[in-house]
Amino acid sequence: MHFKLHPKLIGLCAGLLLSTGIQAQMVELDRVAAIVDNDVIMASQVEQRMNTIRAQLAERGAGELPSDEVMRNQVLDRLVLESIQLQMGERAGIQIDEGTLNQTMAQLAERNGVTLEQFRAALERDGIDYGLAREQVRRELIINRVRQRRVAERIQVSDQEVRNFLNSEMGRYQTAADYRLAMIVLPVSENATSEEARRQSEAADEIYRELQAGADFTSLAVSRSGGEHALEGGELGWRKAVQLPPAFVNAVDEVGVGGITPPLRSPAGYHILKLLDKRGGDNLMVNEYRVRHILIKPSEIRSEAEAAQLIQRLYERIGNGESFENLARAFSEDPGSALNGGSLDWVMPDAMVPEFREMMVATPQGQVSAPFQSQFGWHILQVMDQREVDMTDEMREQQARNLLQNRKFDEELQTWLQEIRDEAYVEIKS
Template sequence: MRSRKIASLGRVLGLAACLVALPLTLQAQEYQSLERRSLDQVVAVVNDGVIMQSELEERLQQVQRQAEEQGGSLPTGVNLRRQVLERMVVEELQLQMARDANLSVDDTELNRQLRSIAESNGMSLDAFADRLEADGMSLGQVREQVRREMLIRQVQQRQVGGRVSISDRDVERLLAQQAPGGPTEQAVIEENRARHILIGMTPNRDESQARAMANDIRRRLQQGESFAALAQEMSDDQGSALNGGELGWLRPGQTVPAFEEAMNELPLNQVSEPVRSQFGYHLIEVLERRRQDVTQESQREQVRQAMFQRRASEALEGWIQEIRSQAYVDIRL
């Protein structure tokens, strides 16, 4: 015991001697480095990556904040820390797979997703950033979190999507079990045949310029210029522009909410005011409307979606257990 104490003391004295020999500025830098290492430490090694204590603490704060907002309850103490860390380990494994596969998230798509999140909360992107700051977060942090989630989704779709298949026979069998006598409720929907011209925001065109451009195109349409010709020339929706802006028959839920709401309120053959969505500004014209009985089709699709979600969830859980068991993971809590 005495020899171990002396050896330990010798190491301390040796370190002190080194510090004395260093200039004061280097001593301060070394002390700050040691202090940082003492404040932060590795809590998990995941293959060739690590999860730091500071990252775990940040995630714990997010989880607790979300639980408070939703009125939910959480495990306490060590159990919560272990559950959150395990979730972070699984995320890190999937992000490593994304890096190995050279997957990436397009900045335009990422910005669109952030704008969509803000709009789903009834806020502009600026108001959303202010709200995050008030909650102790930044738009940059959320942007990085969304980017990670989008990468993980890509990995899951690649790895799990192909493992799930739903046949027509599966659907018919479940339908027969649920409603042996056939459909009990009629489903009738209203469809719109519409066309649009989209003016999006670009690095060289801000929102006010896009809105002004859309208003100018609407004025030209009112003066008699061809909708199809202007769509081909001006629309940023390349998929429909070549077809004169035609979108075909649209069912409820096939377009973003702002577009669908404006389309449903439009009289036939009238061009809308510029309609703002996460994609930019739309000029919409409804050419026809019809009602469709989709009772059986709707039931089949609902059953197919329910079966897919259940099987995909089971496949995802099995795949996660698989990659977790194959990885090198060292938990250091």
């Protein structure tokens, strides 16, 4: 049986980040490519990531690829940022247990419509070692949790912003469409001089002219974009219209599917967008879940490992017949639900953090989930009931809040990545 992995799955598993285990497999006579705080990036890691990205871009049918020097610089910059975030995760005690990792790998396979064994075989057929891909997923999860903790805490959405949004034209059409986009970014920092901004504007105009003349968008994104998704050919995936600045939505609507916008200015710099696909969003029915959970938080007196052990013991006690409700009242550290036996009442998936949402949706009604971790700590949950409801005013407000938070998160992430890069000790070796 032969099939191709979806590019997003290849992208998630592509490349190998820094780890002692992986470094132990480095070839002899390797050399240091960069020193990043208390870590190092080896030249072989850079070459290995470059090879994987080339294969990934070829899978997408990219045209002429950038030179080795340009790609090496892009890859090294990506590895530097990954190393900084992984070290932040290590200092914060963030760990991904084997159960969570196994579940994530199974979910990756399921999303691609294959079994885990077929997923593994497909990776290895494409030259990606399954064990190393599994470690890459672990690191992706750590980086995502670091970002959720450090970036999300910088974001606030007021009730007035939500009301203004719902009363706006964009808010009224929030369910109208989803866009699959690719983007080339030429960043302009807040402290940039007018001359620096002018040079970036001219560079954006030049890239746009090349695209209009038939240049490959993916290749130019890899070689010229300064955005986080450059090495994925600039592809952002699916975004709701309300996650995008109104000017972006208007521009991609004007060019249509397959079209490329002229350079667009934002506080972060200049952006060139390509609309890869568009789909309607007029289904106003949503699933709600009546769910309860138990939360155990790591603290100064309880390590991450001890929190994981305690939630596992509670999971086993429920499996042996003890009352979920009573254990939630006695142990859960979510003050909003503990007194109610862990009940969160009816919730929408979009209102929950990703780890909780995915576990809630995957857990059959009446069953208790295996322990899992989110940015808040360790959980177990039980889905008591499920229903499909029309979009209500309350749901609209929550959806608007989530979408505004996502928009702000995307904007804040780029700023935060630049800040941590500037604050880190980075020495690039020639």
